Amino acid sequence: MTLHPFDDATALEPAGDNTWLGRTSAAYANMVGPFGGVTAAQALSAVLRHPQRLGEPVALTVNFAAALEDGPFEVVAHPARTNRSTQHWTLEIRQQGQPVLTGTAFTALRRETWAATEHALPDAPPPAQVALPVGAKRVEWVNRYEMRFVEGAFPSQWDGKDHGVSRTRLWLRDAPPRPLDFASLTALADVFYPRIWRRRALLVPIGTVSMTVYFHADAAQLRQAGTGYLLGQAQAQAFQGGYFDQTAQLWTEGGTLLATTHQVVYYKE
């Protein structure tokens, strides 16, 4: 049986206390180095594999400190503080002994509580009625996701005009389909193409510097989501002084908000 490319990409080998070895995956190659969503998933993967892990991921923040070089890396996941039902982690990915990613994670034993999705699933035609984009993909990792744009598709004309809005909505899932889990949801939280490209229709240099994911679903809800489509929505709130933010949501087709996520991105213009 062949491994799904995402499982292959996020595989880690134990390498001592709190430490694992991984390597970048050609299947998720970006313009330079790997797709950041998979790098974030690799960092979380060390927490998920840790023998002392308590509970499930609730929050993850990763900071992209330097471009990863293609090849091997070391992941360190350190349980900095373990409480009765919660645990705080510090994360680092290193290459040649230097940090290329820093981060923190929070895991917890979840309990049944009163619950509500306040940010409701936006109106969208069902996935089967939304066409796949045509044309060659510019970078390899984009081929690892099925993306059906409902609004704010990747620009086909780079006219450089201010389009006034940066919102994108799309149905998305792994390609080929793969049952959802915390690692793949982390990567899915980073699939949105840069909001400045959407707003300005201008292909300027960009790079995510920090990304946070809040997991609202537990493992059982992710299993239930299975290989179904997620509706993803992303929008910037401000562009200023070389950095813009992105706030995004990922719902199941049934309207459960699985994750909310934010990032801040460098841009040059």
Next chain:
Amino acid sequence: MTLHPFDDATALEPAGDNTWLGRTSAAYANMVGPFGGVTAAQALSAVLRHPQRLGEPVALTVNFAAALEDGPFEVVAHPARTNRSTQHWTLEIRQQGQPVLTGTAFTALRRETWAATEHALPDAPPPAQVALPVGAKRVEWVNRYEMRFVEGAFPSQWDGKDHGVSRTRLWLRDAPPRPLDFASLTALADVFYPRIWRRRALLVPIGTVSMTVYFHADAAQLRQAGTGYLLGQAQAQAFQGGYFDQTAQLWTEGGTLLATTHQVVYYKE
């Protein structure tokens, strides 16, 4: 001349490489321990005082790993990676040798670029037309802020009904007024009372576990904001399995989006 209570609260003494000593402030006391916004500001304060700091804060994430005890603490701010115009920091606050806060920060030299506030200042009557809340404050730190609620004020009736929405809008500033800077803006990003109290009008136990602030303004824009009011808006997107999120914005009266911020909060119900 008397120090403003916020400057007194965020004062730190150098204590060796990357390390400072601080103490909790009675002026910002919460129900148990200190107001988390000031704790976050104290962590950032170590970065701001660091002799090797490059640039200004762009992103900050802090995780509240354990309740702070009233008294002294140690802050460690470590420049994990310094690039040409950006710098990645790891943060820790310790008491009795144990981490009570973990975090990361990102600082950068900002450049003039094309800029836009996409999330516009919501409609609100000017601050002078919005009444101050009446009645005694339940915790001391609330007295350190002037809060004029436009929408979603602190509930006066705890009826336990589902009010269907968790949004709050308010004019706010330090009390007494104090010129805005990165540290005080960090604390202001945490002034919103818990969204579940708003949504359910139910005073359930809560605690912020992780908070992220993206700074869209540079030091010059903060100086320009001075002692003016900020419009703050906060809303939850999901409540699930003992945790809810909050997404929030802080604008100047003139409509500049100074910061966007997110947090994930434990609740028991």
